[in-house]
Amino acid sequence: MLPSPPTFAPIGQAVMESFSEGVVVFDTHGRMLYANHRARRLIDSLGDPAFVRGPALRERLVALGGRVRALKHGPTDLGEAIFLADGDHAKTLAERERQAIVDTLEVTGGRLAETARRSPRPRGASASVARRCGAGCAPTACATTGTEALAPPRAPDRRPADPGVGVLPTLASRSGSTGRDAMPATPYIIEEYVRWSDVDFAGIIFYGSYVRFFEIAETELFRSCGLAYTRVFDRYDIFLPRKAVHSEFYAPARLDDRLTVAAYVGRVGTKSMTLNFDVLRAPGSGLVAAGWMVLVCVDRKHLKSRPLPADLIDALAPHTLPPAAARALLGADSPSPSPSP
Numbered sequence: 001m002l003p004s005p006p007t008f009a010p011i012g013q014a015v016m017e018s019f020s021e022g023v024v025v026f027d028t029h030g031r032m033l034y035a036n037h038r039a040r041r042l043i044d045s046l047g048d049p050a051f052v053r054g055p056a057l058r059e060r061l062v063a064l065g066g067r068v069r070a071l072k073h074g075p076t077d078l079g080e081a082i083f084l085a086d087g088d089h090a091k092t093l094a095e096r097e098r099q100a101i102v103d104t105l106e107v108t109g110g111r112l113a114e115t116a117r118r119s120p121r122p123r124g125a126s127a128s129v130a131r132r133c134g135a136g137c138a139p140t141a142c143a144t145t146g147t148e149a150l151a152p153p154r155a156p157d158r159r160p161a162d163p164g165v166g167v168l169p170t171l172a173s174r175s176g177s178t179g180r181d182a183m184p185a186t187p188y189i190i191e192e193y194v195r196w197s198d199v200d201f202a203g204i205i206f207y208g209s210y211v212r213f214f215e216i217a218e219t220e221l222f223r224s225c226g227l228a229y230t231r232v233f234d235r236y237d238i239f240l241p242r243k244a245v246h247s248e249f250y251a252p253a254r255l256d257d258r259l260t261v262a263a264y265v266g267r268v269g270t271k272s273m274t275l276n277f278d279v280l281r282a283p284g285s286g287l288v289a290a291g292w293m294v295l296v297c298v299d300r301k302h303l304k305s306r307p308l309p310a311d312l313i314d315a316l317a318p319h320t321l322p323p324a325a326a327r328a329l330l331g332a333d334s335p336s337p338s339p340s341p
Contacts, residue, residue, distance in 0.1 A: 022084030185321040187262035188221040194257045205253040217263035225315040240295040247291035265320040272296045284331035
């Protein structure tokens, strides 16, 4: 049984309410202890009370650009504080996501930067996106931690710094658009380390370990569009078993390499879809590996194939594009076709 969470003295609450940013404080068990009024507005906009009760809230706030600071008293860990942008230049949640995409694409020379800059968010788009992709429509990530306790946060780093799965801001989300005025589809990107359990005796990643990377990228791609698997199966009364899994390898990855994994829907059929995965060391570098999986839609009771739900296809549209287009955005050349055996 978890211990009772600590409480904040009125002076501590008053200090946090005076901040020009949103502040959310978690204890060492991941329970939210306090959120000032600026943070509460953002949390309420997520539209799902379940996030407030579970650890998913922390992940969502980090994915939306929250900066994490560890709270310590001497050597004792007290929890974490997450700072959320606000103040005179505050923007809506969708506008902040869109601006993050534009900024990072400009830094990396992405070809969508000019398109995004010319595509103002349509009036009323927020509600339509929430209906289509689920509240928030943002990726999950782990983020940089520091040692400052409620100190004014520094500017956020563009790359997550501590070990774990991270969402690379580049091309990660496109939820600030809707309908025919939408920005072009993009791959969904995570970053993950090659871990000890992934490598063989030579210290090179074992070929079967790539399935773990693919699974993480797939799960977060679906979650970012409001399609967390714990809900998808109940919502549509379906399963999505694998019919085929294919991988190709182009360069060795070694222990502690941080890999970029781009996931996207490469093909949509009537009763199946193909998920593609491209693995790079960084956007703009050559492919380390690539793979694809065919997911078949079946009903849960009889496991018989059935058409893919139209809502599911629509929700995945922001990340549905052919491999050649995805790799052009990633700055990675498509490898030559493998010879038939």
